[in-house]
Amino acid sequence: MTATIRLQREAFDAGAEAAKLSRGRTDIGAVVSFIGICRADENGEAIAALNLEHYPGMAEAEIARHVEEANARWPLHGVTVIHRYGRIAPGEPIVLVVTASSHRQAAFAAAEFLMDYLKTRAPFWKQVEKATGAQWVEAKAADDTAAERWAAPRRETAK
Amino acid sequence: MKIRYFAWVRERIGKSEEDLDPPAGVATVADLVAWLTRRGEGYAYAFENPKTIRAAIDKHHVRADARIAGAGEIAFFPPMTGG
Numbered sequence: 001m002t003a004t005i006r007l008q009r010e011a012f013d014a015g016a017e018a019a020k021l022s023r024g025r026t027d028i029g030a031v032v033s034f035i036g037i038c039r040a041d042e043n044g045e046a047i048a049a050l051n052l053e054h055y056p057g058m059a060e061a062e063i064a065r066h067v068e069e070a071n072a073r074w075p076l077h078g079v080t081v082i083h084r085y086g087r088i089a090p091g092e093p094i095v096l097v098v099t100a101s102s103h104r105q106a107a108f109a110a111a112e113f114l115m116d117y118l119k120t121r122a123p124f125w126k127q128v129e130k131a132t133g134a135q136w137v138e139a140k141a142a143d144d145t146a147a148e149r150w151a152a153p154r155r156e157t158a159k
Numbered sequence: 160m161k162i163r164y165f166a167w168v169r170e171r172i173g174k175s176e177e178d179l180d181p182p183a184g185v186a187t188v189a190d191l192v193a194w195l196t197r198r199g200e201g202y203a204y205a206f207e208n209p210k211t212i213r214a215a216i217d218k219h220h221v222r223a224d225a226r227i228a229g230a231g232e233i234a235f236f237p238p239m240t241g242g
Contacts, residue, residue, distance in 0.1 A: 036242055052241070053165060053166055054241070055163070055165055055215070055218075055234060055236070057218055058215055058218035058219075058234070059241075061218050061219075062218075062220075083241065083242075094242070095241070095242055115242055118241055118242040119239070119240075119241060119242035120238075120239060121220065121239065122239060122241045122242070123165065123215070123234075123236060123239055123241070124239055124240065124241025124242070125165060125166035125167075125236065125237060125239065125240050125241070126240045126241070127166070136166055136167050136237065136240075137240045138238075138240070139237070139238035139239065139240050143242075
């Protein structure tokens with residue numbers, strides 16, 4: 001499996017990243033990409049932007065650990081994870097997860113697994129800029145629940 | 160050892176990192192939180208509800224009962240909100 005993990009300030013080109021994963025290969029039958037995008041509201045209140053803080057070094061390591069786990073659980077040919085930090089305006093992309101496999105089930109499942117874990121285990125913190133000032137986003141219990149459903153080790157597809 | 164703080168933990172304490180030498184007897188992450196809490200108002204505010212604090216030792220998530228002996232870097236931060 002080829003794995004690309006990148007943290008960056010700049011926006012990314014999701015289409016180009018997805019194309020890169022399967023270029024020159026004929027064993028990949030499915031590529032799934034998920035793009036997380038900055039909304040213009042947080043809990044019904046307008047926001048001017050998001051500011052994302054991260055823990056350099058640990059963020060990459062934590063993502064890499066989950067990419068390894070995804071690779072152990074599903075027969076993947078490639079994974080790309082790009083997460084931005086710094087100031088992100090509404091409409092701009094925040095995070096990209098691309099998974100490539102021979103068949104769609106593994107690609108879909110691995111992408112969802114990676115996103116659920118990124119939300120709750122990767123050391124990033126969102127702050128929103130509102131008219132009333134800056135405010136840290138609170139973690140959602142629903143995100144913990146989403147991550148926990150992967151906790152019991154199981155193999156979705158035989159390797 | 161180096162102690163690092165992120166997000167509102169960093170803001171409340173007023174610094175992003177510091178080098179500290181906790182006394183013998185501070186054996187676990189929970190002990191370290193209790194010891195830091197006594198260092199001043201900002202620390203007490205940051206750690207007022209220890210249940211909301213997450214910790215990492217040498218860039219790996221750990222629980223409050225993890226032992227800190229041999230740690231090079233310990234980080235404290237709120238629950239994560241990336242993705």
